[in-house]
Amino acid sequence: MASGKKLSDRLRLIADYAIPEQSVATSIYEPILIDVGTDHGLLPRKLLDEGKLSRAILTDVVDGPLSMAKNNLDADLYGDRIELRLGDGLQPLNHAEGDVVVIAGMGGELITHILETDIVKTKSFPRYILQPRNASDILRRFLYDNDFFIIDEGLVLERGKICEVIHCAVREYTTITDVRVTDTAINANNYCDDCGNIDVGEERMVLTGRRYKHDDTCLTDFQITNIHMAQRPQLLKTFIKSKISSLSKARDNILSHARGNQAERLEIMDCEIEEFKRRIACL
Numbered sequence: 001m002a003s004g005k006k007l008s009d010r011l012r013l014i015a016d017y018a019i020p021e022q023s024v025a026t027s028i029y030e031p032i033l034i035d036v037g038t039d040h041g042l043l044p045r046k047l048l049d050e051g052k053l054s055r056a057i058l059t060d061v062v063d064g065p066l067s068m069a070k071n072n073l074d075a076d077l078y079g080d081r082i083e084l085r086l087g088d089g090l091q092p093l094n095h096a097e098g099d100v101v102v103i104a105g106m107g108g109e110l111i112t113h114i115l116e117t118d119i120v121k122t123k124s125f126p127r128y129i130l131q132p133r134n135a136s137d138i139l140r141r142f143l144y145d146n147d148f149f150i151i152d153e154g155l156v157l158e159r160g161k162i163c164e165v166i167h168c169a170v171r172e173y174t175t176i177t178d179v180r181v182t183d184t185a186i187n188a189n190n191y192c193d194d195c196g197n198i199d200v201g202e203e204r205m206v207l208t209g210r211r212y213k214h215d216d217t218c219l220t221d222f223q224i225t226n227i228h229m230a231q232r233p234q235l236l237k238t239f240i241k242s243k244i245s246s247l248s249k250a251r252d253n254i255l256s257h258a259r260g261n262q263a264e265r266l267e268i269m270d271c272e273i274e275e276f277k278r279r280i281a282c283l
């Protein structure tokens with residue numbers, strides 16, 4: 001089947017996480033994909049063109065983007081293999097009606113909000129590909145607190161910006177065989193003695209929520225994870241450096257403008273900067 005225009009690197013990575021090559025090769029898995037906040041609809045269209053989906057459900061909270069998706073998806077060609085639904089987050093979906101849910105190109109807090117609105121419904125879908133534009137630490141914290149399992153993570157450049165892509169599963173579904181759950185997650189602990197032990201726990205929970213002395217506030221583990229450190233994607237060094245740079249700028253800003261006692265905030269920032277530097281030294 002014709003597979004049309006090439007996807008951007010960001011959408012390609014999302015697509016590859018959604019439908020792992022291994023599952024395509026075995027051809028026993030033709031999942032239903034849900035694209036929440038689909039906008040242009042290019043991701044499900046490509047996967048349908050590549051013959052990797054049985055069906056796709058596309059949602060958006062705004063009518064305009066949904067119409068754009070409709071224009072991009074020729075009804076004659078796709079027939080009842082696509083469905084467009086208007087609505088907020090997971091609200092237009094029924095429980096468990098898809099195999100993998102993509103929520104991409106939104107802020108980390110918005111994605112978190114979408115996931116936490118109805119946690120029972122959220123957990124009725126086995127796998128998620130999440131691509132937060134920012135605040136990924138808040139999202140990972142939510143995943144950690146709510147018993148999700150991060151299968152893989154990737155970094156990809158789009159228009160000069162590094163985008164984070166998170167492939168995760170609801171813990172109850174971690175026995176699913178269609179997903180490439182490699183040893184990476186398991187072996188991602190103890191990536192370097194200098195970085196301290198990262199306790200993976202009795203199962204494959206790859207975020208530990210390790211805190212330094214500022215319980216709850218030092219979120220470096222939720223920004224640069226042990227999957228990143230184990231896989232060392234090409235962009236990782238640049239990504240960590242950009243975090244150090246923005247933290248340092250924020251720190252300087254506080255020092256020159258702050259009113260009141262900011263000592264604790266500054267200490268947390270210093271702790272984060274130090275931790276990021278230690279991670280760079282491990283690469």
Ligand SMILES: C[S@@+](CC[C@H](N)C(=O)[O-])C[C@H]1O[C@@H](n2cnc3c(N)ncnc32)[C@H](O)[C@@H]1O
Nearest residue numbers: 036037038039060061062065087088089104105
């Ligand atoms: C920047 S676009 C991303 C499009 C596509 N997912 C991508 O990654 O290229 C964000 C889309 O999310 C939609 N959106 C924002 N909040 C939403 C929500 N609460 N529920 C569903 N869609 C939402 C917007 O209308 C917009 O079409």
